[in-house]
Amino acid sequence: MNRIASLVVSIFLALLLLSSTMFVVDQRQYAIVFALGEVKEVISTPGLHFKLPPPFQNVLTLDKRVxxxxxxxxxxxxxxxxxxxxxxxxxxxxxxxxxxxxxxxxxxxxxxxxxxxxxxxxxxxxxxxxxxxxxxxxxxxxxxxxxxxxxxxxxxxxxxxxxxxxxxxxxxxVEQINNSVYERMKAERTRVANETRSTGNAEFEQIRADADKQRAEILAEAYKEAGRIQGEGDAKAAQIYSQAFGKNPEFYKFYRSLEAYKASFKNHSDVMVVDPNSEFFKYFRSPSSGK
The missing domain is CATH 3.30.479.30 (Band 7 domain)
Incomplete structure (x- = not known):
């Protein structure tokens, strides 16, 4: 029985000694094998590796990642x-x-x-x-x-x-100069804003002046064209009137008299002091003959 116990203890010690000689290196690590502070080996290959048992050799792992x-x-x-x-x-x-x-x-x-x-x-x-x-x-x-x-x-x-x-x-x-820096930045931004606003106002005035000038030119051209067309129309109308009334001068006189009556008696409150036998009322007396 004692022999069996001794055998078990021996096997355990052997396994313990063997395990102390093995170590695993991760792919994210370096392994440094050293003895008494002196580096014996640097291992960068991942996997199972062997060394002498402590205190003869020890292992330190270092991270190889960033x-x-x-x-x-x-x-x-x-x-x-x-x-x-x-x-x-x-x-x-x-x-x-x-x-x-x-x-x-x-x-x-x-x-x-x-x-x-x-x-x-x-x-x-x-x-x-x-x-x-x-x-x-x-x-x-x-x-x-x-x-x-x-x-x-x-x-x-x-x-x-x-x-x-x-x-x-x-x-x-630093905190001591933050306020002065902010004030200087604010003043600079205000200056830039004012310059931009001033430039914008100047451009606005220039655009408005150009627009007013173009408007005046367009209106002048339109009035000129309207006057020309109206003149041509009036001349054409006068020609037509002349041709029409030239065929019957008496009717022309009668028509002009009617226009005069219409203009004279436009308002009911108007009062006229005129001789009834005057030339003005000849068509009232005899519309058919004008006598």
Missing amino acids: LTIDTQDADRFITAEKKNLQIDSYVKWRIVEPRTYFVSFGGDESRARDRMLQIVKAALNDEINKRTVHDVISGERGKVMEAIRTKMVGEAKQIGVEIVDVRLKRVDY
Whole structure:
């Protein structure tokens, strides 16, 4: 019975020893095999691997994916104009030299992040100091980010890291000068609005003057054409009247007398003092003969 128990214990110990010599590497990880702080092997191939049991050899895994360092608080920088800016940024990076990275930080990712933040802050400070507020905010923002990334590449390579991307999330003035900046921006926008309004009013007056001129020209041409047509009509009518009344002069006299009567007796209240035997009333006396 004791032999069986001893055998079971031996098998258990053997399995425990064997399990301590095996480890699995994920496809998203590097594995560093080290002994007493010295790197023995770097494994990047996923699968099952073997090593010596502890304490002879140990394994540390490192993430090979793209990681992000996001600044929690905005840092203050001074531009070439000696103006303070608060800038939030983030950096995307990944481990490309696991051995160098392990030697630099002992596999401690928090230490690596702190070092990366120092590098990005130094690069930001160098670039912001050379540029104006306009350049940082909009004019050369892309160039600023690319320059920061270029500056970080060399230092990051020394610690086994590759810089994938650098971005400025937010660029703002410090609280002390926000109000003055807003007032200046407001004044500038007001000036532009007034200039635009003035230009619009000038164009409006010019358009209205042109329209009035065109209207006067059109009306003048219309009156001229109407006068010409009316003149032609009156001449034609006079010709027709002349031809018609020339065939019977007596009827023409009678017609003109009727027109005179109509105009003279237009209002019932009108009073005329005229001799009844005058020439004016000859057709009242004898309409048929005019006598």
